[in-house]
Amino acid sequence: MSDILLSFGHGYSARAIADLVIPHGWHVIGTTRNPDNIDAILDQGASPVQWPGADLTSILDVATHLLISAAPGPDGDPVLNDLREEIAARRDRFEWVGYLSTTGVYGDHQGSWVDENTPLTPSTKRGEMRVKAEADWAALDLPLHIFRLAGIYGPGRGPFAKVRNGTARCIVKPDQVFSRIHVDDIAQTVAASMLNPNPGAIYNLCDDDPAPPQDVIAYAAELLGQTPPPSEDFATADMTPMARSFYAENKKVRNTRIKEELGIELRYPDYKSGLTALLNAENDA
Numbered sequence: 001m002s003d004i005l006l007s008f009g010h011g012y013s014a015r016a017i018a019d020l021v022i023p024h025g026w027h028v029i030g031t032t033r034n035p036d037n038i039d040a041i042l043d044q045g046a047s048p049v050q051w052p053g054a055d056l057t058s059i060l061d062v063a064t065h066l067l068i069s070a071a072p073g074p075d076g077d078p079v080l081n082d083l084r085e086e087i088a089a090r091r092d093r094f095e096w097v098g099y100l101s102t103t104g105v106y107g108d109h110q111g112s113w114v115d116e117n118t119p120l121t122p123s124t125k126r127g128e129m130r131v132k133a134e135a136d137w138a139a140l141d142l143p144l145h146i147f148r149l150a151g152i153y154g155p156g157r158g159p160f161a162k163v164r165n166g167t168a169r170c171i172v173k174p175d176q177v178f179s180r181i182h183v184d185d186i187a188q189t190v191a192a193s194m195l196n197p198n199p200g201a202i203y204n205l206c207d208d209d210p211a212p213p214q215d216v217i218a219y220a221a222e223l224l225g226q227t228p229p230p231s232e233d234f235a236t237a238d239m240t241p242m243a244r245s246f247y248a249e250n251k252k253v254r255n256t257r258i259k260e261e262l263g264i265e266l267r268y269p270d271y272k273s274g275l276t277a278l279l280n281a282e283n284d285a
Helices: 012-024 035-043 057-062 078-089 125-138 160-165 183-195 213-224 241-248 256-262 271-284
Strands: 004-008 027-032 047-050 065-068 096-102 144-149 151-153 170-172 180-182 202-205 231-233
Touching: 004 012, 004 057, 012 027, 012 183, 027 035, 035 047, 057 078, 078 125, 096 125, 096 183, 125 144, 144 183, 151 183, 151 271, 160 213, 160 271, 170 213, 180 183, 180 271, 183 202, 183 256, 202 256, 213 271
Parallel strands: 004 027, 004 065, 027 047, 065 096, 096 144, 144 202, 151 180, 170 231
Antiparallel strands: none
Protein backbone atom coordinates (compact mmCIF):
# COMPACT_ATOMS: atom_id res chain seq x y z
CA MET A 1 0.00 0.00 0.00
CA SER A 2 1.31 3.42 -0.88
CA ASP A 3 1.77 6.15 1.70
CA ILE A 4 -1.18 8.54 1.84
CA LEU A 5 -0.78 11.84 3.70
CA LEU A 6 -3.89 13.73 4.72
CA SER A 7 -2.80 17.31 5.33
CA PHE A 8 -5.21 19.48 7.31
CA GLY A 9 -4.79 23.17 6.55
CA HIS A 10 -2.55 22.63 3.53
CA GLY A 11 -0.76 25.96 3.60
CA TYR A 12 2.76 27.33 3.32
CA SER A 13 4.71 24.81 5.41
CA ALA A 14 2.54 21.83 4.46
CA ARG A 15 3.02 22.52 0.76
CA ALA A 16 6.79 22.54 1.24
CA ILE A 17 6.57 19.16 3.00
CA ALA A 18 4.40 17.78 0.21
CA ASP A 19 6.90 18.97 -2.40
CA LEU A 20 9.48 16.67 -0.79
CA VAL A 21 7.38 13.52 -0.49
CA ILE A 22 5.25 13.59 -3.65
CA PRO A 23 8.24 12.82 -5.93
CA HIS A 24 8.83 9.69 -3.83
CA GLY A 25 5.42 8.26 -4.61
CA TRP A 26 3.36 9.68 -1.76
CA HIS A 27 -0.26 10.61 -2.38
CA VAL A 28 -0.99 13.88 -0.60
CA ILE A 29 -4.53 15.06 0.09
CA GLY A 30 -4.64 18.68 1.24
CA THR A 31 -7.59 20.42 2.85
CA THR A 32 -8.29 24.12 2.48
CA ARG A 33 -11.08 26.42 3.59
CA ASN A 34 -10.53 28.73 0.64
CA PRO A 35 -11.58 27.55 -2.82
CA ASP A 36 -9.04 29.96 -4.29
CA ASN A 37 -6.30 27.59 -3.05
CA ILE A 38 -7.61 24.58 -4.98
CA ASP A 39 -5.57 25.24 -8.12
CA ALA A 40 -2.33 25.73 -6.19
CA ILE A 41 -2.80 22.37 -4.47
CA LEU A 42 -3.53 20.68 -7.79
CA ASP A 43 -0.48 22.30 -9.39
CA GLN A 44 1.87 20.64 -6.89
CA GLY A 45 0.44 17.22 -7.62
CA ALA A 46 -1.71 16.92 -4.50
CA SER A 47 -5.44 16.28 -4.25
CA PRO A 48 -7.41 19.24 -2.85
CA VAL A 49 -10.44 18.96 -0.58
CA GLN A 50 -12.44 21.97 0.54
CA TRP A 51 -12.96 21.42 4.26
CA PRO A 52 -14.82 22.04 6.52
CA GLY A 53 -17.73 20.99 4.40
CA ALA A 54 -16.56 17.78 2.76
CA ASP A 55 -17.09 14.32 4.25
CA LEU A 56 -13.61 13.02 5.05
CA THR A 57 -14.64 9.57 6.27
CA SER A 58 -13.49 7.70 3.17
CA ILE A 59 -10.19 9.60 3.16
CA LEU A 60 -9.54 8.81 6.82
CA ASP A 61 -10.17 5.16 5.98
CA VAL A 62 -7.18 5.08 3.62
CA ALA A 63 -4.81 7.73 5.06
CA THR A 64 -1.62 6.34 6.57
CA HIS A 65 -0.26 9.67 7.80
CA LEU A 66 -1.91 12.84 9.16
CA LEU A 67 -0.39 16.32 9.19
CA ILE A 68 -2.16 19.06 11.11
CA SER A 69 -1.23 22.64 10.25
CA ALA A 70 -4.58 24.26 11.02
CA ALA A 71 -4.31 26.73 13.88
CA PRO A 72 -6.54 26.45 16.94
CA GLY A 73 -9.13 29.08 17.74
CA PRO A 74 -10.81 30.20 20.95
CA ASP A 75 -13.09 27.15 20.74
CA GLY A 76 -10.21 24.72 20.33
CA ASP A 77 -8.57 22.75 17.54
CA PRO A 78 -10.75 22.81 14.40
CA VAL A 79 -9.80 19.31 13.27
CA LEU A 80 -10.59 17.73 16.63
CA ASN A 81 -13.78 19.75 16.96
CA ASP A 82 -15.06 18.17 13.76
CA LEU A 83 -13.36 14.79 13.57
CA ARG A 84 -12.18 13.74 17.04
CA GLU A 85 -14.20 10.51 17.17
CA GLU A 86 -13.44 9.54 13.57
CA ILE A 87 -9.70 10.01 14.07
CA ALA A 88 -9.64 8.25 17.44
CA ALA A 89 -11.48 5.27 15.99
CA ARG A 90 -8.74 4.83 13.40
CA ARG A 91 -5.76 5.34 15.71
CA ASP A 92 -4.38 1.88 14.96
CA ARG A 93 -4.18 2.42 11.22
CA PHE A 94 -2.17 5.65 11.25
CA GLU A 95 1.59 5.16 10.98
CA TRP A 96 2.43 8.77 11.85
CA VAL A 97 0.61 11.89 12.96
CA GLY A 98 2.32 15.28 12.95
CA TYR A 99 1.13 18.46 14.62
CA LEU A 100 2.73 21.78 13.64
CA SER A 101 2.80 23.90 16.79
CA THR A 102 4.89 26.93 17.78
CA THR A 103 7.75 27.82 20.08
CA GLY A 104 5.29 30.34 21.54
CA VAL A 105 4.20 27.57 23.92
CA TYR A 106 7.35 28.25 25.99
CA GLY A 107 6.46 31.86 26.71
CA ASP A 108 9.00 34.44 27.82
CA HIS A 109 12.38 33.34 29.19
CA GLN A 110 14.10 36.74 29.20
CA GLY A 111 16.60 35.70 26.57
CA SER A 112 17.53 32.33 28.10
CA TRP A 113 17.71 29.05 26.19
CA VAL A 114 14.76 26.66 26.02
CA ASP A 115 14.55 23.08 24.78
CA GLU A 116 11.81 20.46 24.40
CA ASN A 117 11.88 19.71 28.14
CA THR A 118 11.28 23.32 29.19
CA PRO A 119 7.94 23.77 31.02
CA LEU A 120 5.23 25.37 28.92
CA THR A 121 4.41 28.83 30.27
CA PRO A 122 2.82 30.73 27.37
CA SER A 123 2.43 34.45 27.85
CA THR A 124 0.01 35.12 24.98
CA LYS A 125 -3.47 33.88 24.18
CA ARG A 126 -2.13 32.34 20.96
CA GLY A 127 0.43 30.38 22.96
CA GLU A 128 -2.20 29.22 25.44
CA MET A 129 -4.39 27.90 22.61
CA ARG A 130 -1.44 25.98 21.19
CA VAL A 131 -0.65 24.37 24.55
CA LYS A 132 -4.25 23.22 24.82
CA ALA A 133 -4.25 21.91 21.24
CA GLU A 134 -1.04 19.95 21.83
CA ALA A 135 -2.58 18.37 24.93
CA ASP A 136 -5.83 17.58 23.16
CA TRP A 137 -4.01 15.78 20.34
CA ALA A 138 -1.78 13.93 22.80
CA ALA A 139 -4.85 12.68 24.68
CA LEU A 140 -6.00 10.63 21.67
CA ASP A 141 -3.18 8.07 22.00
CA LEU A 142 -2.11 8.49 18.37
CA PRO A 143 1.44 8.02 17.01
CA LEU A 144 1.80 11.78 17.55
CA HIS A 145 4.84 13.95 16.75
CA ILE A 146 4.78 17.60 17.78
CA PHE A 147 6.86 20.16 15.89
CA ARG A 148 7.31 23.52 17.61
CA LEU A 149 8.14 26.00 14.88
CA ALA A 150 10.03 29.25 15.30
CA GLY A 151 9.33 32.23 13.05
CA ILE A 152 8.91 30.94 9.49
CA TYR A 153 10.46 32.55 6.43
CA GLY A 154 11.15 31.43 2.90
CA PRO A 155 10.14 32.17 -0.70
CA GLY A 156 7.50 34.88 -0.64
CA ARG A 157 7.97 35.33 3.12
CA GLY A 158 11.18 37.25 3.48
CA PRO A 159 11.87 40.86 4.42
CA PHE A 160 12.90 41.94 0.92
CA ALA A 161 9.48 43.19 -0.21
CA LYS A 162 9.13 45.43 2.84
CA VAL A 163 12.67 46.76 2.43
CA ARG A 164 12.02 47.49 -1.23
CA ASN A 165 8.71 49.27 -0.69
CA GLY A 166 9.88 51.20 2.35
CA THR A 167 7.62 49.58 4.95
CA ALA A 168 10.36 47.67 6.79
CA ARG A 169 11.08 48.89 10.31
CA CYS A 170 14.03 48.42 12.65
CA ILE A 171 12.34 48.13 16.04
CA VAL A 172 14.99 47.89 18.74
CA LYS A 173 14.24 46.35 22.11
CA PRO A 174 17.46 45.85 24.10
CA ASP A 175 18.65 42.22 24.21
CA GLN A 176 15.56 40.98 22.31
CA VAL A 177 16.17 37.99 20.04
CA PHE A 178 13.95 35.72 17.95
CA SER A 179 14.56 32.25 16.59
CA ARG A 180 13.71 31.52 12.96
CA ILE A 181 13.38 28.61 10.57
CA HIS A 182 13.49 28.47 6.78
CA VAL A 183 10.51 26.62 5.32
CA ASP A 184 12.84 24.20 3.50
CA ASP A 185 14.28 23.13 6.86
CA ILE A 186 10.78 22.62 8.23
CA ALA A 187 10.05 20.40 5.26
CA GLN A 188 13.18 18.28 5.53
CA THR A 189 12.73 17.81 9.28
CA VAL A 190 9.09 16.76 9.12
CA ALA A 191 9.79 14.47 6.16
CA ALA A 192 12.64 12.83 8.10
CA SER A 193 10.26 12.20 11.00
CA MET A 194 7.70 10.66 8.66
CA LEU A 195 10.34 8.18 7.51
CA ASN A 196 11.53 7.51 11.08
CA PRO A 197 8.48 7.67 13.36
CA ASN A 198 9.04 8.07 17.08
CA PRO A 199 5.57 8.41 18.61
CA GLY A 200 5.47 10.91 21.44
CA ALA A 201 8.46 12.87 20.15
CA ILE A 202 8.54 16.66 20.36
CA TYR A 203 10.92 18.65 18.18
CA ASN A 204 11.93 22.30 18.14
CA LEU A 205 12.35 23.55 14.58
CA CYS A 206 14.63 26.57 14.42
CA ASP A 207 18.03 27.56 13.08
CA ASP A 208 21.28 27.94 15.01
CA ASP A 209 21.24 31.72 15.28
CA PRO A 210 18.62 33.48 17.42
CA ALA A 211 19.05 37.11 16.40
CA PRO A 212 17.60 40.58 16.95
CA PRO A 213 14.96 41.44 14.34
CA GLN A 214 16.66 44.71 13.43
CA ASP A 215 19.79 42.78 12.40
CA VAL A 216 17.74 40.75 9.93
CA ILE A 217 16.24 43.86 8.36
CA ALA A 218 19.65 45.53 8.17
CA TYR A 219 21.16 42.50 6.44
CA ALA A 220 18.30 42.32 3.95
CA ALA A 221 18.85 45.99 3.13
CA GLU A 222 22.57 45.37 2.74
CA LEU A 223 21.93 42.54 0.29
CA LEU A 224 19.68 44.85 -1.73
CA GLY A 225 22.21 47.65 -1.65
CA GLN A 226 19.84 49.88 0.30
CA THR A 227 20.16 51.91 3.47
CA PRO A 228 18.48 50.19 6.41
CA PRO A 229 15.46 51.96 7.90
CA PRO A 230 16.19 54.11 10.95
CA SER A 231 16.22 52.44 14.34
CA GLU A 232 13.09 52.94 16.47
CA ASP A 233 12.94 52.45 20.21
CA PHE A 234 10.42 49.72 21.04
CA ALA A 235 9.25 51.64 24.10
CA THR A 236 8.02 54.60 22.04
CA ALA A 237 7.44 53.06 18.59
CA ASP A 238 3.94 53.30 17.12
CA MET A 239 2.92 49.64 16.76
CA THR A 240 -0.29 47.67 16.64
CA PRO A 241 -1.12 45.57 19.70
CA MET A 242 -0.54 42.44 17.61
CA ALA A 243 2.92 43.58 16.47
CA ARG A 244 3.86 44.66 19.99
CA SER A 245 2.76 41.29 21.40
CA PHE A 246 5.47 39.49 19.46
CA TYR A 247 8.07 41.31 21.56
CA ALA A 248 6.50 40.09 24.80
CA GLU A 249 8.52 36.88 24.57
CA ASN A 250 12.30 36.70 24.46
CA LYS A 251 14.03 33.33 24.27
CA LYS A 252 16.62 31.32 22.38
CA VAL A 253 15.46 27.93 21.17
CA ARG A 254 17.68 24.85 21.02
CA ASN A 255 17.42 22.53 18.01
CA THR A 256 19.77 19.76 19.20
CA ARG A 257 17.12 17.03 19.08
CA ILE A 258 16.38 17.26 15.36
CA LYS A 259 20.09 16.90 14.66
CA GLU A 260 20.71 14.00 17.01
CA GLU A 261 17.48 12.03 16.49
CA LEU A 262 16.68 12.78 12.85
CA GLY A 263 20.16 13.48 11.50
CA ILE A 264 19.16 16.92 10.25
CA GLU A 265 21.81 19.16 8.75
CA LEU A 266 20.16 22.53 8.34
CA ARG A 267 20.25 23.93 4.82
CA TYR A 268 20.07 27.43 6.30
CA PRO A 269 21.63 27.44 9.80
CA ASP A 270 21.32 31.23 10.15
CA TYR A 271 19.36 34.11 8.68
CA LYS A 272 22.29 35.32 6.57
CA SER A 273 22.57 32.08 4.61
CA GLY A 274 18.78 31.89 4.30
CA LEU A 275 18.30 35.45 3.06
CA THR A 276 21.23 35.19 0.66
CA ALA A 277 19.72 32.04 -0.87
CA LEU A 278 16.27 33.67 -1.16
CA LEU A 279 17.66 36.67 -2.99
CA ASN A 280 19.76 34.50 -5.30
CA ALA A 281 16.66 32.47 -6.15
CA GLU A 282 14.71 35.67 -6.87
CA ASN A 283 17.47 36.93 -9.16
CA ASP A 284 17.63 33.60 -10.99
CA ALA A 285 13.87 33.39 -11.52
